[in-house]
Amino acid sequence: MFKLAILICAVALATALPAPVSAQNSNELEEIRKQIEALKDAYETRIQALEKRLKAAEDAANAAKTTAAETQSAQQAAAAASTASGAEPPQAAPAASQSAFNPAISLILDGRYANFSQDPARRSMTGFLSNADTSDALGKRGFSLGETELTMSANVDQLFFGQATLAVEPDDSIGVEEAFGQTTALGHGLTIKGGRFFSGIGYSNSVHAHAWDFADPSLVQRAFLGDNYSDDGVQLSWIAPLPVYVELGGELGRGVHPPGSDRDKNGAGSATLFAHVGDDIGTGGSYRVGLSTLRTSTDGNGTALVDIDDRTGTISPFVGDTRLYGVDFVYKWAPDGNPKYRNFKLIAEWFTARRDGTLIFDQSGALGLGATAEPFRLHQSGWYVQSVYQFHPEWRVGLRYDQLDEGSWDAGPVAAANGVTKPDFTPRRYSAMIDWNPSEFSRLRLQFNQDKSQLGLNDNQIFVQYVYSLGSHGAHKF
């Protein structure tokens, strides 16, 4: 537009300026006039061409704005013509702008009101070495904001797909929850993923918080893996060429999160293996079972163990190896396999963890015994089972039962004499929830927990939660 204006001004100037008075002879004057005429003609042609283009662009814009009915009748004519001639159908040209390549963006909004009968600041699972990182998984009492999740994903090119999920925590910090690239072109059932991602071990570990069926993670997930165990590393997965679903996979990572710890070393600090088998049962049901294992260590930096610290009043980090083994099972059912109106799902997971290393008892010397490094072995397990029934397109109800087994403790004499002993207690929790889903993009949930995971305490917990998903339509895993 601006160029056009300059052009018009130039032509106007050229034609309006009087011929130089100092011209010596009429021939020269005539020559100049001719040149100006030629210039004028040339510009006029160009202006006309530009005006034509402008008109065409305006027409196209107007055409795009016509009502649906008009578009339909035009398409009807076009379709009829194209059927008759058998020619290629006319296709609407995609928006030819850079924004057409923008990644798919989705934003998750999550907030809640929580009511706890016990002080959440002192929450731990008695006998379980939940890490300081995960002890606030339930959030605060009263109104609070959950994680605000921003996910962007797109194909990078013909070989890779990329995705990043940034989580803005309610305390205004931003975390990179996931950021990875993965192959799309390897074929043979192979996919390699690299970056930061939720590990493929277990079932619910790789499910983002907004897609959980309950407001909080299972106790065993919290005790052994945190909300979601993620790592910086690579993942290889292979789908077998069978009519039955068989997936084998493994990961190598930095091992930065508990039960591991950050390290300054070449090589990998954690390794996982997992196998999944799944299929349909009849027309309405389908299942997936999985086996998985994780091996990592705390390297030189110990991890703080909330429960031991709480009970003994000391700071006693654990340094050593953790091996985790798990079995997971998912079954989903819907009448005729059509989940829109009614569906049912059952999820169960069992994990066992073996910790083998050293407990640096009373590292700060608060008890006056001096820091004591003693061998420490622990073998514990836990499981949960949950089911959700959608009885109406908009309503779901769910029940969950959690249990942890304190297993066997093998602490050194100093630590054992000062309270690092098996507490003889089985943490349990009962949960019930109902949620309303007016569309695929919003969920309002009411949940009640009776949490008996702390010795001698019964914590009645009520959550009222909303989860909204804005933007692109995300696909949820099975």
Add this chain to the structure above:
Amino acid sequence: MKLIFKFVIALAGALLTANGHAALSVFACEPEWAALVREIGGDKVSVYAATTALQDPHRIEARPSLIARMRSADLLICSGADLEVGWLPLLLQTSGNAKLQAGQPGNLMAADFVTRLEVPSSVDRSQGDVHPFGNPHVHLDPRNVLRVAQALSERLGKLDSSGAVYYQGRAKEFDARWRKAIADWEARAAPLKGMKLVPYHKDQAYLIHWLGLVEEVNIEPKPGIPPSAGHLTDLLVKLKEQPADAITRNAYQDPKAVEWLSERTKIPGVMLPYTVGGTPEAKDLFGLFDDTIARLLKAKKPV
């Protein structure tokens, strides 16, 4: 672990040798495209239909069985235009099949080959689950099926060049039969022109457009949002003032709302096949349109 691996390899080997007869393996998202693949591909292809006529193609779980089937397919054929956006991207991402990724010859989206209706000029989720690329239920205009058939035969020929002539021959033969059938359907459906329908969802748009029917209103207040009791009451008042000729639904849609409205308005409730297998009569693509027209004719002039 090693033992499992050996077992899987052995099983895979056994399976690969047993599955040698069909040249191409096709993964069809919906039954209508599976039926079209059978028409064009004949016995040179084996086709797996990911969904049945009793399942809403918008809402499918990305089940393990679907990942397994997609893993070994040579061609993927779906409606496209975001109909399968809730499950297909996940299957493509996890199945590790390079041949089916977007842009590859093994990826065929029917909606790319037809003129889509109801392409919105702007989208907002307050309008319900709208599709930014237009209405994706393209197969209900048989003239669209013709175009997809052409594209499919070319694609099959590209993927299996030794069978190109065979696919072309079958496509040509299908084309002739289908054009004759279209003429026949249009003649039979002539009395339906101007018939006022109340479909459950906006999935009859192409049929309505083809046969010159009229979509009065939908049972769903917004696309993908199930009707509430209040909405049905409003609809009842509206339909009593401005009666329609038929209230329609597909096999996978809730019959209760249609029955409730039909009973009170005396407007016939009709179950349309929507896709192959949706009614006992809709055994193949020809049966789908035969039966759709027959059911609408019956509703228009009750015997």
